[in-house]
Amino acid sequence: MKEKKSFLTFISENTFIHILLSILLGFLVGAVFLAIMGLSVGAAYGRLINSVTSLKGFTYVVVYGVPYIVAGLSVAFSFKTGVFNIGAEGQFVVGAMGAVVTSLLLPSLPKFLLVPLCFLAAMAVGAFWGILVALLKTKRGINEVLSMIMFNWIAFYLSNYIAGLPGIKNEGSAEATKNIAENASLLFSKDYIKSAGVAPTFNWGFIIAILITLLVWMIIEKTTLGYELKAVGANKYAAEYGGINVNRSIMTALGISGAMAGLAGALLVMGMGQRISIFSSQEGYGFAGIVVALIGCSNPFGVFVAGLFYGALIYGGSKLNLVGAPTQLINVIVGTVVFFISISTIFRYVRYLKRDPAKAKSGKEGAKA
Secondary structure, X not given: OOOOOOHHHHHHHOHHHHHHHHHHHHHHHHHHHHHHOOOOHHHHHHHHHHHHHOHHHHHHHHHHHHHHHHHHHHHHHHHOOOOOOOOHHHHHHHHHHHHHHHHHHOOOOOHHHHHHHHHHHHHHHHHHHHHHHHHHHHHHOOOHHHHHHHHHHHHHHHHHHHHOOOOOEOOOOOOEEOOOOHHHOOEOOHXXXXXXXXXXXXXXXXXXXXXXXXXXXXXXXXXXXXXXXXXXXXXXXXXXXXXOOHHHHHHHHHHHHHHHHHHHHHHXXXXXXXXXXXXXXXXXXXXXXXXXXXXXXXXXXXXHHHHHHXXXXXXXXXXXXXXXXXXXHHHHHHHHHXXXXXXXXXXXXXXXXXXXXXXXXXXHHHHHO
């Protein structure tokens, strides 16, 4: 007789339902905070929805979402090999700076050459940043999480140093680099933006994000490389026994992951920012990529939708102050969503204990021994 599943078991086994429920709980917690502050939940959430459902609002969502999509794909790709790429933030920063410097050094190149060259430069430095960590892990056994955190700060201060160099720094009073060369911009023409009524920063980055999503899916699901990376992520010892070079797979995964994080930085600066400010704190796009990867369950198409969702929250959240609600409410919602997504592992562990308590007991005894 088939055993009837409990509610918790059903939620833990159905990923889509679990993600959807986590999002609903996130908005519920946000509503509780609004009520405690004496603010109208309907007015705040109504403003949030209205700001992203108009044509201009939706194009803003797309513009905001593109860097999150590609950064999320970067993190999701590394997850497949069992490597937690918390260094996407640093890879994002050096990638953005690589694109800016390339455009400023070669401003006279035609657009069809300069744009791909900026992309390649951003991906190259991002990949380099990721491979450095992989080398430390595979050659010296240094924990990748610790080294990635350190490399994030190195990227932060390196970017500020480069942004202040003569020829790179803005000649005005702004503490930022010069604007990128016009031929390196991904923005649509002003005439099109005006006639279509879209966001003034609407750009070609959305098309690139779609292509990268399809490419990542093909690599993971349709290639030998993808099979090897997933095998290493599932069980590196079994993969090594099967003849897969685990260290090479980790280096490859972090190199590709770093390249995508660098590309995300280039898409931001070439599509929306047009220059890099001297940072006073971490930008957070790489860290947001971790959130997007979690919400998207590390599935390329899920990450794509999650990136748009995150972009909608960030853009819509910036309009909450118009109804007197704090913009920090979005951080509460996102944090709650991530919390409930993360505890799915607890559900799975409880289910494991219920199914085979003997194994759980033997595991504990083995740990004590």
